[in-house]
Amino acid sequence: MKTLAPRLIFAALLLVPFGFGSQFLVNLAMLTAMSALLGQAWNIAGGFGGLTSFGHTVFFGLGAYAAAILATRYGVSAWFALPVAFALGGAVGAVIGFASFRAGLRGSYFALVTLAFAEAFRVLATASEFTRGGQGINVSLDLGLANFQFADRRATYAVIVALLLLAMAVAAWLRRSRFGAQLMAVRENEDAAAALGIDIVFTKTAAFSLSGGFAALGGVVYCQTYLFVDPLIAFGVERSVEMLLVAMIGGAGTVWGPVLGALALHLVADTARSFIATPGFAPMLYGVMLLVIVGLLPGGVASLGARWRRA
Amino acid sequence: MLEVNGLSKRFGGLQAVRDVALTVNEGAITALIGPNGAGKTTTFAMVAGFIRPDAGSVRFLGKEMAGLRPDRIAALGMVRTFQVTQPFAGLSVMENIRIGAFLHEADPGLAEVLAREVGTRLGLGAILDRPASGLTVAARKRLEVARALATQPRLLLLDEVMAGLNPSELGEIVSMIRAVRDGGVTILLIEHIMAAVAALAEEVNVMAEGALIARGTPTQIARDPAVVEAYLGHGAAARMAQSGARHA
Numbered sequence: 001m002k003t004l005a006p007r008l009i010f011a012a013l014l015l016v017p018f019g020f021g022s023q024f025l026v027n028l029a030m031l032t033a034m035s036a037l038l039g040q041a042w043n044i045a046g047g048f049g050g051l052t053s054f055g056h057t058v059f060f061g062l063g064a065y066a067a068a069i070l071a072t073r074y075g076v077s078a079w080f081a082l083p084v085a086f087a088l089g090g091a092v093g094a095v096i097g098f099a100s101f102r103a104g105l106r107g108s109y110f111a112l113v114t115l116a117f118a119e120a121f122r123v124l125a126t127a128s129e130f131t132r133g134g135q136g137i138n139v140s141l142d143l144g145l146a147n148f149q150f151a152d153r154r155a156t157y158a159v160i161v162a163l164l165l166l167a168m169a170v171a172a173w174l175r176r177s178r179f180g181a182q183l184m185a186v187r188e189n190e191d192a193a194a195a196l197g198i199d200i201v202f203t204k205t206a207a208f209s210l211s212g213g214f215a216a217l218g219g220v221v222y223c224q225t226y227l228f229v230d231p232l233i234a235f236g237v238e239r240s241v242e243m244l245l246v247a248m249i250g251g252a253g254t255v256w257g258p259v260l261g262a263l264a265l266h267l268v269a270d271t272a273r274s275f276i277a278t279p280g281f282a283p284m285l286y287g288v289m290l291l292v293i294v295g296l297l298p299g300g301v302a303s304l305g306a307r308w309r310r311a
Numbered sequence: 312m313l314e315v316n317g318l319s320k321r322f323g324g325l326q327a328v329r330d331v332a333l334t335v336n337e338g339a340i341t342a343l344i345g346p347n348g349a350g351k352t353t354t355f356a357m358v359a360g361f362i363r364p365d366a367g368s369v370r371f372l373g374k375e376m377a378g379l380r381p382d383r384i385a386a387l388g389m390v391r392t393f394q395v396t397q398p399f400a401g402l403s404v405m406e407n408i409r410i411g412a413f414l415h416e417a418d419p420g421l422a423e424v425l426a427r428e429v430g431t432r433l434g435l436g437a438i439l440d441r442p443a444s445g446l447t448v449a450a451r452k453r454l455e456v457a458r459a460l461a462t463q464p465r466l467l468l469l470d471e472v473m474a475g476l477n478p479s480e481l482g483e484i485v486s487m488i489r490a491v492r493d494g495g496v497t498i499l500l501i502e503h504i505m506a507a508v509a510a511l512a513e514e515v516n517v518m519a520e521g522a523l524i525a526r527g528t529p530t531q532i533a534r535d536p537a538v539v540e541a542y543l544g545h546g547a548a549a550r551m552a553q554s555g556a557r558h559a
Contacts, residue, residue, distance in 0.1 A: 178413045178422070185410045188399035195359065195393070196462055197385035197414040 032266040039246030039258030040167040045211035047252035050187030054111040055118030059089040059212040061234030063219025068137040078148035085216040093212025097205040122235035136230025251300025260301040312337040318367030345518035359391040360384040388465035396451040398443040405439040411461030449480040469500040
């Protein structure tokens, strides 16, 4: 998207919720921005690097638990939890990534390993006293800027948008920089990349770590918004799937894809869901959307603009 | 510049490469030829670090390469191309070449300048901004060389960059390779097409059934009975000598 128009539309969309007092609209905008943030986090590794993770909620969950535990056990402000979660997500991403890539795991094998890690963390969080097991952790309500808890959802929304813009800046950097070019080269062809001097294990591990850091930031914001986290919220498979869907539907490996994907998923799916209340309808609709995209528009919604311009 | 000694590799019951020794002198074009399945590509893969040899040494610029990862070897200045071309299909031709340029040039703008310069020099100037998927065979071969050359190597390992080209494309790529060498890059190439090898190489090494069977100038090699037998079958050299004598 090189033209100015989409950016202006995006800026306008970002600002709309501030102009209205409607909690419904603000909530929808907040959830959409949260999806876009998590989708962009997934996209850094999955889109740019082709590292298809099925368990990215591992990082989201670590971020959410880090915020909850820091607040309840150590009385630390959630603002401080942001850098801690970023570092924690990054470190766990580096460990999972290094172990998998060193062993040469790719494609569906890597996807299964990430899924297994997410499930292992869910079981651990359920069993451990440190995380209060299956009953989860309640963060006590203590509104105020210093505690990163806001009565007005618009403030939370503003924080999420700031983090989203930061993640998009990283994606834009990947599109321009040497590291990003090398990451995309590894995605396209590992042997050729190695022959041209690219350290494959390092490149993939670094991307996965960065991606994990951003997903963990999403977890902190979630915890501060709902003031509750339990093993299923933190490490449930649905969130992993949603992160992947948002990036793939919008356009993997692009700066705008996850934003468009989150809009498509929330506007289309949530609207449809309010008309048809049958349980299981939303996942089915997600599946149909993914099939349509993979079959008809492999570049995602983001590639529509380029298509129209070429036509 | 490159000295290979005692290089061996076994895949299960097959001794793919046995005790191979090679020398490549700085500034030269050296060829490695042999029938299909002779172990040429396996030798290349071991030299470039893609396959770990069972035994033997690979000394490049006086340093031991055996056991190093391919990206480390490339960074030290020895870069290979692939027999089956391996373009980054989702990227443009320029972006493909720029990946090579990024090895020693961190700045994206300068790397692009270098990539465009190398691409133009190798005759890809008109298609630099096209996607790398959907190129002709000849263009893919050129891209393969351009990408490797953009890493600013000391030694280029070219694996059958002439296979599948028509005669006019062949002539162009021969002069292209010669120009690359004249630009200061030493070349070791695997090739099937004898005319091209004779036109390019100063020294030819011949492999058959995993072992090195002959070494010499192209003219010496063409007359070597062991080489003729390796290509045409046991006893071929003797039969040819006989029929040659009858016709005389």
